[in-house]
Amino acid sequence: MARWExxxxxxxxYAAMTLFMTRGYDDVTVAEITERAGLTKRSFxxxxxxxxxxxxxxxxxxxxxxxxxxxxxxxxxxPLEAAVAALTRAGQGLxxxxxxxxxxRDLIASSIELQERNLVKMASLATxxxxxxxxxxxxxxxxxxxxRTAVTVFTxxxxxxxxxxxxxxxxxxxxxxxxxxxxxxxxxxxxxAG
Amino acid sequence: MARWExxxxxxxxYAAMTLFMTRGYDDVTVAEITERAGLTKRSFxxxxxxxxxxxxxxxxxxxxxxxxxxxxxxxxxxPLEAAVAALTRAGQGLxxxxxxxxxxRDLIASSIELQERNLVKMASLATxxxxxxxxxxxxxxxxxxxxRTAVTVFTxxxxxxxxxxxxxxxxxxxxxxxxxxxxxxxxxxxxxAG
Numbered sequence: 001m002a003r004w005e006x007x008x009x010x011x012x013x014y015a016a017m018t019l020f021m022t023r024g025y026d027d028v029t030v031a032e033i034t035e036r037a038g039l040t041k042r043s044f045x046x047x048x049x050x051x052x053x054x055x056x057x058x059x060x061x062x063x064x065x066x067x068x069x070x071x072x073x074x075x076x077x078x079p080l081e082a083a084v085a086a087l088t089r090a091g092q093g094l095x096x097x098x099x100x101x102x103x104x105r106d107l108i109a110s111s112i113e114l115q116e117r118n119l120v121k122m123a124s125l126a127t128x129x130x131x132x133x134x135x136x137x138x139x140x141x142x143x144x145x146x147x148r149t150a151v152t153v154f155t156x157x158x159x160x161x162x163x164x165x166x167x168x169x170x171x172x173x174x175x176x177x178x179x180x181x182x183x184x185x186x187x188x189x190x191x192x193a194g
Numbered sequence: 195m196a197r198w199e200x201x202x203x204x205x206x207x208y209a210a211m212t213l214f215m216t217r218g219y220d221d222v223t224v225a226e227i228t229e230r231a232g233l234t235k236r237s238f239x240x241x242x243x244x245x246x247x248x249x250x251x252x253x254x255x256x257x258x259x260x261x262x263x264x265x266x267x268x269x270x271x272x273p274l275e276a277a278v279a280a281l282t283r284a285g286q287g288l289x290x291x292x293x294x295x296x297x298x299r300d301l302i303a304s305s306i307e308l309q310e311r312n313l314v315k316m317a318s319l320a321t322x323x324x325x326x327x328x329x330x331x332x333x334x335x336x337x338x339x340x341x342r343t344a345v346t347v348f349t350x351x352x353x354x355x356x357x358x359x360x361x362x363x364x365x366x367x368x369x370x371x372x373x374x375x376x377x378x379x380x381x382x383x384x385x386x387a388g
Contacts, residue, residue, distance in 0.1 A: 123309070156335075180339045182336065185274060
């Protein structure tokens with residue numbers, strides 16, 4: 001992507017976040033976002049398919065990073081741990097968002113249509129993880145459950161981490177995985193069936 | 195709901211399913227559904243907020259049934275098993291759909307917008323289950339994980355069961371729960387942390 005294109009996308013994202021945080025997601029129009037960013041509506045729709053997407057601009061790169069990490073993960077790890085490790089490594093890149101993580105999380109929670117889009121992105125992420133696990137030799141059923149579980153752990157961990165973005169994301173993920181194991185009756189430290 | 199209202203909703207659902215199965219979900223309009231059912235567009239929108247909802251007409255009643263079953267479930271069951279038991283009992287009512295379960299599943303898989311609506315319904319179901327678990331004294335984190343896991347098990351089991359609706363839904367749920375436990379490293383039969 002050329003430098004000016006990336007700048008335009010970032011200006012649009014920044015303008016959108018500022019307006020959403022001030023006036024709420026629902027009341028802000030695409031025209032207002034582009035006006036604030038000093039760009040045209042056409043420019044907006046070159047970068048984002050709709051108003052919702054401006055809050056999910058990083059989702060595709062994030063998913064690509066997770067897939068790359070998983071493909072490179074130690075083959076000896078059981079599927080759930082491999083998927084969690086890949087999400088953890090990709091998630092550490094989110095630290096650069098800093099305080100906007102909390103604002104973004106709260107915006108998503110404030111709007112049904114943003115929650116819907118978030119569900120779609122997380123489902124897509126789980127499907128992508130399950131596909132990579134299958135290429136590692138994991139049966140489809142195990143891959144599906146491990147991938148969906150890892151994404152559930154990630155979403156809960158991310159929402160926690162957004163409250164305190166100075167904390168190491170890896171530590172939040174491990175704590176959340178432990179919480180998950182306790183919740184579904186799989187105490188940490190016991191042998192895993194793989 | 196008055197008898198004639200229920201009949202209208204059922205006629206619209208039947209007409210919609212018939213058209214969707216013949217020509218695909220995307221190509222069928224609400225006008226065509228209402229024409230086939232011998233009703234007006236106004237009648238359609240009295241029953242369904244949009245074209246997608248015609249395939250999710252039972253979701254609200256299903257969720258209500260699951261919540262009722264969970265509230266009445268043995269307090270001694272750990273959260274995940276209680277949630278799975280409630281989904282199993284409510285799911286047995288789905289047997290009346292018979293062969294249309296497979297057609298419905300395949301229609302949902304064929305359309306991104308139907309997949310999105312399905313994700314929203316399943317997320318709503320998980321939220322409702324987590325709330326009931328909390329009223330039983332389960333901490334919020336455990337309730338969230340148990341509810342989301344139970345719904346994941348249910349969605350996988352339902353897709354399996356749709357291929358063979360003469361099979362006992364309860365047996366499919368138990369088998370799927372076992373698959374889940376193996377996938378995430380929690381073999382059946384060991385003590386659960388609650």
